[in-house]
Amino acid sequence: MSDAGAAGGAARSATAPAARQRWEPWNDPSQRPHVEIVDVTKRFGDFVAVNNISLDIFQGEFFSLLGPSGCGKTTLLRMLAGFELPSEGQILLEGEDMSGVPPYERPVNMMFQSYALFPHMNVEKNIAFGLKQDRVPKPEIERRVAEVIEMVQLGPFARRKPHQLSGGQRQRVALARSLVKKPKMLLLDEPLGALDKNLRTQTQFELMNIQEETGITFVIVTHDQEEAMTVSSRIAVMDHGKIVQVSTPAELYEYPDSRYVADFIGEVNILEGHVEAREGDHHLVQSSEAGCTVRTGPSGEEPAGRQVWIAIRPEKLQISLEAPDDQSTNCMAGEVWDIGYLGNLSIYHVKLDSGKMVTATQANMARLIERPITWEDRVYLTWAPDAAVVLLS
Amino acid sequence: MSKPEDSPSQGTPSQGPKVAYMSGRDATAGGLAGVHQRLLLIPPYRLLAALLRRIGLTGHGLVIAVPYLWLLAFFLAPFLIVLKISFAEVIIAQPPYTPLFEFVEDGFISIKASLENYLFLLEDSLYWKSYLSSLRIALISTALALLLGYPIAYAMARAPKRWRFALLMMVILPFWTSFLIRVYAWIGILKKEGLLNLALIELGLISEPLTILNTDIAVFIGIVYSYLPFMVLPLYANLEKMDLSLLEAAADLGCRPAKAFWVITVPQSIPGIIAGCFLVFIPAVGEFVIPDLLGGSETLMIGKTLWSEFFNNRDWPLSSAVAVVLLLVLVIPIVLFQRMQERSAQAGG
Numbered sequence: 037m038s039d040a041g042a043a044g045g046a047a048r049s050a051t052a053p054a055a056r057q058r059w060e061p062w063n064d065p066s067q068r069p070h071v072e073i074v075d076v077t078k079r080f081g082d083f084v085a086v087n088n089i090s091l092d093i094f095q096g097e098f099f100s101l102l103g104p105s106g107c108g109k110t111t112l113l114r115m116l117a118g119f120e121l122p123s124e125g126q127i128l129l130e131g132e133d134m135s136g137v138p139p140y141e142r143p144v145n146m147m148f149q150s151y152a153l154f155p156h157m158n159v160e161k162n163i164a165f166g167l168k169q170d171r172v173p174k175p176e177i178e179r180r181v182a183e184v185i186e187m188v189q190l191g192p193f194a195r196r197k198p199h200q201l202s203g204g205q206r207q208r209v210a211l212a213r214s215l216v217k218k219p220k221m222l223l224l225d226e227p228l229g230a231l232d233k234n235l236r237t238q239t240q241f242e243l244m245n246i247q248e249e250t251g252i253t254f255v256i257v258t259h260d261q262e263e264a265m266t267v268s269s270r271i272a273v274m275d276h277g278k279i280v281q282v283s284t285p286a287e288l289y290e291y292p293d294s295r296y297v298a299d300f301i302g303e304v305n306i307l308e309g310h311v312e313a314r315e316g317d318h319h320l321v322q323s324s325e326a327g328c329t330v331r332t333g334p335s336g337e338e339p340a341g342r343q344v345w346i347a348i349r350p351e352k353l354q355i356s357l358e359a360p361d362d363q364s365t366n367c368m369a370g371e372v373w374d375i376g377y378l379g380n381l382s383i384y385h386v387k388l389d390s391g392k393m394v395t396a397t398q399a400n401m402a403r404l405i406e407r408p409i410t411w412e413d414r415v416y417l418t419w420a421p422d423a424a425v426v427l428l429s
Numbered sequence: 430m431s432k433p434e435d436s437p438s439q440g441t442p443s444q445g446p447k448v449a450y451m452s453g454r455d456a457t458a459g460g461l462a463g464v465h466q467r468l469l470l471i472p473p474y475r476l477l478a479a480l481l482r483r484i485g486l487t488g489h490g491l492v493i494a495v496p497y498l499w500l501l502a503f504f505l506a507p508f509l510i511v512l513k514i515s516f517a518e519v520i521i522a523q524p525p526y527t528p529l530f531e532f533v534e535d536g537f538i539s540i541k542a543s544l545e546n547y548l549f550l551l552e553d554s555l556y557w558k559s560y561l562s563s564l565r566i567a568l569i570s571t572a573l574a575l576l577l578g579y580p581i582a583y584a585m586a587r588a589p590k591r592w593r594f595a596l597l598m599m600v601i602l603p604f605w606t607s608f609l610i611r612v613y614a615w616i617g618i619l620k621k622e623g624l625l626n627l628a629l630i631e632l633g634l635i636s637e638p639l640t641i642l643n644t645d646i647a648v649f650i651g652i653v654y655s656y657l658p659f660m661v662l663p664l665y666a667n668l669e670k671m672d673l674s675l676l677e678a679a680a681d682l683g684c685r686p687a688k689a690f691w692v693i694t695v696p697q698s699i700p701g702i703i704a705g706c707f708l709v710f711i712p713a714v715g716e717f718v719i720p721d722l723l724g725g726s727e728t729l730m731i732g733k734t735l736w737s738e739f740f741n742n743r744d745w746p747l748s749s750a751v752a753v754v755l756l757l758v759l760v761i762p763i764v765l766f767q768r769m770q771e772r773s774a775q776a777g778g
Contacts, residue, residue: 119681140680140683140685154679156696165679166682166683213678214681214682
């Protein structure tokens with residue numbers, strides 16, 4: 037699950053050939069952000085839904101706001117659409133302050149979680165609604181509506197009313213309706229939340245294609261980390277009204293900067309420990325939970341004795357019945373507690389000598405007739421130093 | 430410490446729902462099936478169930494049969510009696526009309542039905558004028574009630590949740606007093622030296638008292654006042670359940686709020702408008718008390734005509750004919766309207 041997401045998300049940056057220029061406007065200081073969110077706070081009475089958020093989104097990005105329900109991601113999206121006004125701070129679209137601009141005058145369109153299709157209008161009329169408001173000439177309305185209907189493959193259903201459509205078809209109408217005005221930014225509030233799993237995966241890729249085709253900046257709100265990993269150029273992970281980390285999907289997965297992010301994106305083993313020494317660009321961390329010294333990947337300098345957490349992804353642990361030569365560094369010993377066989381993967385739950393449970397996944401490369409590792413075996417978990425990420429919070 | 434098992438990425442494994450499936454027939458009855466099974470242990474219930482099954486009534490059939498029997502007993506039977514009387518002739522007797530069926534000698538039944546009453550309705554202009562006038566007054570009153578009721582219902586539906594119940598009670602509250610007393614009270618308000626005229630003179634808006642009582646205007650006021658809750662309640666029920674994200678979607682697509690009201694809210698509330706208008710229009714056409722108390726001598730309404738036919742002239746057959754025609758006048762357009770609605774709903778599909 038997680039690694040499929042990582043591969044999809046990284047397609048744009050990590051796996052591109054070195055010669056190809058990376059498309060990373062957020063790392064280019066000469067680029068002007070398309071949307072600037074500056075110190076925005078939103079309060080509902082005493083409740084702070086969005087707490088002093090600053091964020092830049094660039095032209096052509098597929099940007100995700102990811103977080104559990106109630107983290108303020110939808111409120112932030114609604115402020116971009118103009119349905120809520122910030123209590124403090126401002127939102128700039130192409131350098132222009134949006135504070136006094138009502139939703140019906142913003143060059144921004146939103147796809148609603150409930151789709152909010154007009155029940156008394158058929159598909160065509162729903163899609164044409166936005167263009168009619170702008171008094172676009174009739175022949176042009178017809179041409180553009182036909183165009184987006186073609187794009188979302190709704191041709192045979194153009195004359196149907198929303199209640200005569202399936203969930204997936206409604207989702208397409210909602211998408212077409214918000215795209216037809218060619219907005220400067222498209223906001224999507226849990227756009228795939230109501231679809232079943234298969235359709236969701238398929239639609240994720242369609243969304244990416246449409247985004248690439250149109251070049252419109254997409255901002256999507258989701259609580260599904262896999263979805264965010266698949267579609268996004270960058271992800272902002274939110275918690276309790278704050279942004280915890282903004283990164284590309286690959287960076288977020290491989291270099292989380294807090295336990296919250298590491299835990300939220302994919303699966304992770306987190307081990308508590310103390311910095312013992314610094315060695316070159318990395319640390320040696322003594323962890324009683326792991327029962328060994330952990331040689332970490334490159335990390336910032338921390339004083340000896342500081343409490344840190346080590347995050348290791350399950351797929352980066354090698355599981356073996358034989359003890360390695362050096363058991364004192366990057367090696368955890370324990371007993372196999374549980375095995376989950378998924379076909380392509382096997383998941384091992386290993387109870388360490390310290391009592392801590394860790395998870396290791398192994399790709400089943402060879403056909404498995406008889407499992408070499410079974411319940412209650414004593415196993416050794418090892419990993420490359422790069423795999424261990426130091427977390428400070 | 431966060432355990433990997435708790436990782437939100439895993440999601441909770443979906444557990445199969447623990448549902449014992451029932452056979453189709455029982456499943457539709459739901460929990461009631463269990464109650465039925467238990468009640469079968471009681472002999473009288475068992476007997477009743479067996480009896481009903483013998484005449485082919487079980488489950489669904491029984492549920493549908495109850496309202497049908499109700500309508501049969503309390504609507505269709507009285508109507509047939511009225512229909513029967515409308516074919517009779519006036520006599521001075523008790524009851525004051527000739528019987529439809531009569532046993533004559535030799536065991537014959539003679540059926541004596543007279544269409545004279547219906548023909549008389551066509552002859553005398555009083556009747557069709559009354560019908561037209563009733564329809565006109567009911568139509569105008571319904572339009573006024575809609576104009577007044579829509580904003581009220583809209584405001585109620587959009588009011589903060591904690592106020593809605595109180596607002597709803599305020600709409601229903603007048604029903605707790607007698608209808609007759611409330612209409613009488615309007616006499617006190619509308620008469621020459623009534624509250625309304627006093628207030629207007631006091632405010633300096635008029636110098637001479639207005640003549641409102643005993644005019645059509647007083648009838649409009651009376652009908653709108655009396656039937657307003659019937660307009661407000663269905664509209665409120667409709668507007669309250671409207672999905673407000675539709676208005677946000679309209680705004681998002683560039684539609685100003687005022688326009689969104691006309692292109693989204695109003696079309697969405699059409700079922701409420703139709704229900705409210707029927708609930709006001711139908712009783713208003715046959716209204717008797719309001720035109721009698723508030724209207725003038727020249728206010729023609731079929732309810733009043735019917736009343737005077739019945740009580741002043743003691744012409745039961747003619748007044749029955751008036752009532753039957755009134756029913757046709759109301760039912761035929763409504764049936765046609767519903768046919769049209771169904772057809773347009775299908776065409777839209």
